[in-house]
Structure formats: C-alpha cells, structure tokens
Amino acid sequence: MENISPAEKYKFKRKIEELKDIKGQHTELISLYIPPKKQISDVMAQLRDEYSQSSNIKSKQTRKNVLSAIESIMSQLRYFKTPPPNGVVFFVGEGAKSGKQPKMMSQVIEPPMPISIYLYRCDSQFYLEPLEEMLEEKDSYGLLLIDRRECTIGFLFGKKIEMAAYLTSRVPGKHGRGGQSQRRFERLTEIAAHEWFVKAGKKASELFLEKDNLKGVLVGGPGPTKRMFLNQNYLDYRIADKILGIYDTGYTDEYGLKELVNNAANDLEELDIIKEKRIMNRFMEEVRSDSGLAVYGEEEVKRALEIGAVDMLILSDAIRKYKLKISCPSCGYSGETVSESDEDIKCPECKSPAVIEEKKDILEEYSDMAEQSSTKVEIISKDTEEGNILIKAFGGIAGILRYKID
Numbered sequence: 072m073e074n075i076s077p078a079e080k081y082k083f084k085r086k087i088e089e090l091k092d093i094k095g096q097h098t099e100l101i102s103l104y105i106p107p108k109k110q111i112s113d114v115m116a117q118l119r120d121e122y123s124q125s126s127n128i129k130s131k132q133t134r135k136n137v138l139s140a141i142e143s144i145m146s147q148l149r150y151f152k153t154p155p156p157n158g159v160v161f162f163v164g165e166g167a168k169s170g171k172q173p174k175m176m177s178q179v180i181e182p183p184m185p186i187s188i189y190l191y192r193c194d195s196q197f198y199l200e201p202l203e204e205m206l207e208e209k210d211s212y213g214l215l216l217i218d219r220r221e222c223t224i225g226f227l228f229g230k231k232i233e234m235a236a237y238l239t240s241r242v243p244g245k246h247g248r249g250g251q252s253q254r255r256f257e258r259l260t261e262i263a264a265h266e267w268f269v270k271a272g273k274k275a276s277e278l279f280l281e282k283d284n285l286k287g288v289l290v291g292g293p294g295p296t297k298r299m300f301l302n303q304n305y306l307d308y309r310i311a312d313k314i315l316g317i318y319d320t321g322y323t324d325e326y327g328l329k330e331l332v333n334n335a336a337n338d339l340e341e342l343d344i345i346k347e348k349r350i351m352n353r354f355m356e357e358v359r360s361d362s363g364l365a366v367y368g369e370e371e372v373k374r375a376l377e378i379g380a381v382d383m384l385i386l387s388d389a390i391r392k393y394k395l396k397i398s399c400p401s402c403g404y405s406g407e408t409v410s411e412s413d414e415d416i417k418c419p420e421c422k423s424p425a426v427i428e429e430k431k432d433i434l435e436e437y438s439d440m441a442e443q444s445s446t447k448v449e450i451i452s453k454d455t456e457e458g459n460i461l462i463k464a465f466g467g468i469a470g471i472l473r474y475k476i477d
C-alpha cells in the first residue's frame with residue numbers, strides 16, 4: 072500500500088466494507104482470486120468444472136443462484152486476455168445487506184497490490200481476508216542502533232523487523248595506561264571512534280536512502296553515544312531529517328532492534344493521528360481567522376473544486392453517502408441525487424421506486440474532482456476530537472483554498 076494515495080486507499084477500504092456486509096442465504100456467494108500470472112484459460116476450465124459440480128446442488132434455488140453466478144463470472148472473464156497487473160478478484164452471488172431483499176451482486180476488484188493466491192470459494196459470505204491484509208499498514212521505518220562497539224541497521228515493515236547490517240568497531244575500551252601515553256592513547260581512541268562513526272553513518276545512510284518510502288528513522292542504543300553521533304552529523308542530512316525519535320535500548324545487536332521498536336511503538340501509532348490533527352488545526356485556524364480560505368459543505372467545496380481553487384481537500388472517512396444516477400420506470404424521470412443509502416431510492420417526481428443507473432461513493436466523487444486540479448486529498452479519521460468536528464460541524468467535506476474566491 073505504499074504507493075497509493077489516501078483517496079485510493081479509502082475507496083478500496085469502503086469496497087471491502089460493503090462486501091463484508093453482504094450475506095448469502097445459503098452457500099451461494101462466489102469469491103474468485105486470480106493472480107497476475109494465471110492463465111485465463113485455466114480459470115475458465117476450472118469454472119466449467121465448478122459449474123458441472125454445482126449442477127448437483129440439491130436446493131433448487133441455491134443451485135440456480137450458484138450457476139448464474141458462475142455464468143456471470145465466465146461471461147465477464149471473456150473480456151480478459153490476461154489478468155490485470157495486480158490480478159483481479161470477482162465477488163458474485165445472490166446476497167443481501169442485513170434486513171434487505173437479496174439480489175444478484177457482482178463486484179470486480181483490481182487490487183492496489185498484487186494478489187499472490189489463486190482461489191475459488193463458494194460460501195455464505197465473500198472471502199475478503201487477502202484484501203483486508205493489504206489494507207494493514209505496510210509503512211517502513213529505518214532502525215539504527217549505535218554505540219562505540221556495535222552498530223545494527225534494520226527496517227520495520229508493518230510489524231516485521233528485518234536486520235540489514237551489523238558492524239563492529241575496533242575502538243579500544245576507555246581505559247588505557249597511565250602517564251604520558253594515556254593522552255596519546257586517548258587521542259588515538261578518539262580518532263578510531265571518529266572513523267567508526269563515519270563508517271557506521273555512511274552505511275546506515277546508504278541503506279536508508281535506497282528505500283523510497285521510508286517514513287522515518289528510529290535511533291537507539293545505550294548511553295549518550297547515540298546523541299553525540301546524531302549531533303555531530305554522521306548521518307546524511309536527508310536521513311537526519313527523517314529521525315522520529317531517539318530511544319534508550321540495552322542492546323545494540325539484533326535483539327536491540329526489537330527493543331527499539333517496542334520502545335517507539337506508542338510514538339509510531341501517534342504519528343498518523345498527529346498528522347491528521349495538524350491538518351485539522353490548520354483548517355480551523357483559517358475558519359477562525361476568517362481569511363476566506365476555508366470552505367466546507369458539499370456545495371461550496373464542489374464549486375471551489377470545479378474552478379481549481381482548492382489547495383487541500385479534507386474529507387472525513389466517516390461519510391457514508393452516494394451520488395446516484397437514477398431513472399424512473401413509471402414516469403420516465405432521470406437525474407442525479409445524493410443519498411445516504413443505495414437501497415429503496417424513490418423517484419423525486421412520482422415517489423415510485425427508482426432504478427439506480429450509476430452509483431459512486433461521495434468521497435470518490437470528490438477525490439476524483441480533486442485529481443483534475445492536482446489538489447492534495449487528505450482523509451481524516453473520526454477517531455480524534457478534530458476528526459469528530461470535521462464530520463459533525465462541517466459535514467465531513469472541507470478544504471483550504473489556494474486563493475480567495477467570492
């Protein structure tokens with residue numbers, strides 16, 4: 072998930088949430104995961120096989136549903152010569168959100184990261200675990216442990232710690248002989264220490280700079296050496312800028328990496344929250360100072376986006392709204408509407424049930440508009456006080472403008 076935007080990640084998350092809500096009355100919801108390298112012809116062959124086996128299902132209704140789900144997947148697969156770059160997942164079947172009438176559902180998802188499994192499953196709910204795993208944070212951090220004897224360099228990927236390098240120094244211990252040679256010994260020791268820190272700093276900088284998406288660097292070690300090391304700029308300035316925290320650890324070896332991550336855990340969790348708070352505080356400041364640069368509400372933000380005036384679009388992940396294109400079979404009405412649900416939509420003219428022609432999550436709608444004018448999009452969770460204000464007081468849609476508009 073390293074290379075996708077917050078908006079894309081949000082869209083993907085919402086799709087999974089929606090699918091999770093759907094239950095089949097029987098074993099009739101099909102999930103089909105096709106990894107990038109899979110031959111479509113092999114998949115077709117298996118589907119034909121599943122089709123003939125499913126013809127033996129005893130319940131007539133279930134049999135009919137399963138067969139038509141397989142048919143639907145097969146007819147959609149005909150449009151694929153090969154799977155897309157990250158593979159593709161089909162979710163098809165007769166299912167319902169809780170309390171709603173069951174209907175035929177069909178979702179085709181091209182995930183933001185490559186799928187590694189090939190899987191066909193027919194169950195009373197969709198199988199979503201592989202996609203949910205993709206959503207788990209995969210942020211990477213650099214880890215550096217240093218004292219005068221050892222240096223260990225590693226990475227934290229999501230929750231996984233990996234060691235990248237382990238170096239040891241030839242810096243002699245502090246205690247030399249007494250007298251005249253003591254001073255000489257100390258000088259040599261300091262030269263050796265300087266060389267050691269140069270070497271360690273160079274190695275760490277190299278390894279960290281190779282990683283494109285390093286979110287930050289954590290530094291640890293026992294005693295004051297690590298701070299001295301940082302203060303004297305042994306690290307490349309681009310890496311030094313990424314240091315998130317300095318922590319005491321008892322060890323400077325591989326075990327120390329675990330210690331470092333444990334000690335930093337709370338801070339790492341807070342990072343995202345801090346970023347969100349910072350964005351909201353900036354927005355609130357614009358509101359308070361009456362600078363004319365704050366906008367909020369569906370209409371106002373939309374208007375500002377259309378003329379390309381929005382610098383930063385701020386959306387709450389708590390919004391649950393759709394933009395629907397509807398038509399009415401009774402009176403012929405067709406038009407657009409925004410609704411909190413995508414079920415039981417009534418025609419605004421004659422109040423009879425309308426047909427949904429197109430459905431778009433409102434956040435998707437707004438982030439697509441933002442893309443047109445290279446506006447930054449930030450998605451804010453409702454877990455903080457600030458995030459709560461965004462949804463409660465500003466309807467979950469806000470922005471900071473590039474310039475004042477009327």
Ligand code: ZN
Nearest residue numbers: 399402418421
């Ligand atoms: Zn109507």
